[in-house]
Amino acid sequence: MTPTIIIAGTHSGCGKTTISSAIMSALTKRGLKVQPFKVGPDFIDPTHHTEICGRVSRNLDPFMMGEDGVLRTFDYASKDADISVIEGVMGLYDGLEGTDAGSTAHVAKILGAPIILIVDAKGSSRSANASVLGFTEFDRSVRIEGVIFNRTGSERHRSMISASLQREALGWIPWEREKSLNSRHLGLKMAHETLPEESPAAFTGIIEENTNLERIIEIAKGADRRENVNVSSGFLGAVNKTRIGVAYDSAFNFYYKDNLDMLEKYGAEIIFFSPMEDDVPAVDALYFGGGYPEINMERLEKSKCRTMIKKHADDGMPIYAECGGLIYLSRSIDYEGRKSEMCGILPSDTVKMNRFQALGYVEAVYRAEGSPLPSGISIKGHEFHYTKMICDYDAKFAMKLSRGKGIEDGRDGLYSGNTIGGYTHAYFSDRFAEAFVNNAVKYSER
Known part of the structure; x- marks a missing residue:
């Protein structure tokens, strides 16, 4: 060892x-x-x-x-x-x-x-x-x-x-x-x-x-790991069969490296880009992690990437977002008396509150038929945020939480079309990663 x-x-x-x-x-x-x-x-x-x-x-x-x-x-x-x-x-x-x-x-x-x-x-x-x-x-x-x-x-x-x-x-x-x-x-x-x-x-x-x-x-040197636990072969990458764009800059930078490795394991080539500086790259799906969109909201609002992402969403591209990414995909963010327009893909608006709204581990199951990810997928993760989502009355949620708060009333995974976003920072399971990659493949083959 x-x-x-x-x-x-x-x-x-x-x-x-x-x-x-x-x-x-x-x-x-x-x-x-x-x-x-x-x-x-x-x-x-x-x-x-x-x-x-x-x-x-x-x-x-x-x-x-x-x-x-x-x-x-x-x-x-x-x-x-x-x-x-x-x-x-x-x-x-x-x-x-x-x-x-x-x-x-x-x-x-x-x-x-x-x-x-x-x-x-x-x-x-x-x-x-x-x-x-x-x-x-x-x-x-x-x-x-x-x-x-x-x-x-x-x-x-x-x-x-x-x-x-x-x-x-x-x-x-x-x-x-x-x-x-x-x-x-x-x-x-x-x-x-x-x-x-x-x-x-x-x-x-x-x-x-x-x-x-x-x-x-x-x-x-005295570490003495027990050997009676069955361990899988790790993150063995498959032949690339799709490209997934991952937002990475000062606004979006909360990612578990294991999640990216898991996507690669099921055949994704990861393409990093900055929503503040770059065009959307030539990819088949998008992944927005957490971070600080509220601190960078003026630059995000002015970037042409925002309207490009909306067009891709309207076209049915699979898009998955967590916490800061969820905020970015909403219609707007109100932060300390200032308001900026965001992508407008998900039917909600974001408000920054004075104290944290949720903190702790999350357990959830995808339960909504017709959501971008299959019903029955289990998720474990973590949530910590100061913002609150004001959702439309007919908003649809894909995730039912048995632990944690989510967006509202133990529900998370707000979705519209093939776009889904939640406050949960998920640790990807094999089933989750495979389903997201398969969605990207299907989109590329249309």
Whole structure:
């Protein structure tokens, strides 16, 4: 198994994201091929991992992917790496509805991977080790091999913590050197929007000076994945039989790499384009992911791509959209007192609200006959948005949610003709990907 380490935290805000990314940077700087991963459905932290490591960061989410899916993605992405570094989510044991499911600990057990625990030591000494002991004993099947103490103070503070260590200390990050190491919230900006001095890579020197990287590498070699899970052969691409255009720019950039790989597995050639800058490419279907159309709405409104997409939709081209893509396909968006026209394909208007409207995992089934995707397809995913859809009274929805909110009243997948959009960021199943690709093939053969 590829040497693997999981960087976990006692809680959100303990410095896990910055320290994880800076460790990736320090290992990459040493010439190692570092394969990054992120536990959970997050789209933003992986962009920083990808930029730092030069390898696409993958999500590992047992709820959306299942345990076999976690293993499949891990094996596929790590096959030629020197070391895999996995950034956890929230606190180590924080899972779905107070359970272990989907937690960083769950992923650690699936992969048999050792854990380095990040502890915010500010304002404590001996008590920091009591916390480590509690995390260690809470679930003994989880292997916490070492600790990095963040926001440590003077040498005296460090010595007081050292007097009662419960696990090997692998790092002491001094808060005087860089207060931002306390808790960098990277959720506001993607990697391409972040200034070099704001990037986690800017903290590489601090990590090199204050952590035992050699020991971290040694611990990573102790990964011992269980082998009794049946894993599929991964994302083996088929011969290209259709072309799918994928919107990718500063307005649309929330994509799971596994989803794109899944489309390629069933025969799609992926063609990236910018709805703000480009014409619609010569493709047989379109896929719009999430992102920030509201921040870019004036440019999206002025782009001729908007009217081209509407013409393709009227012609019956298969179009699938998620969250930000859903907003773009609606008639308009009202954002902080400003209003812009969008594509006008789906019978709805978008309004930005003052607080988030939905946050959490989604489970759904396609139930509507006549929708662009076959009835009976199951979907798992995630939703997080501040906007609200104002839909026409006769709007049609393809998805019935058993978990999550969707567009309204547990319904998602607003559709018109061969276009469908929802708030759910779906993790594509084989059946979903195959159906979407087949729709594109049928359109190309008309």
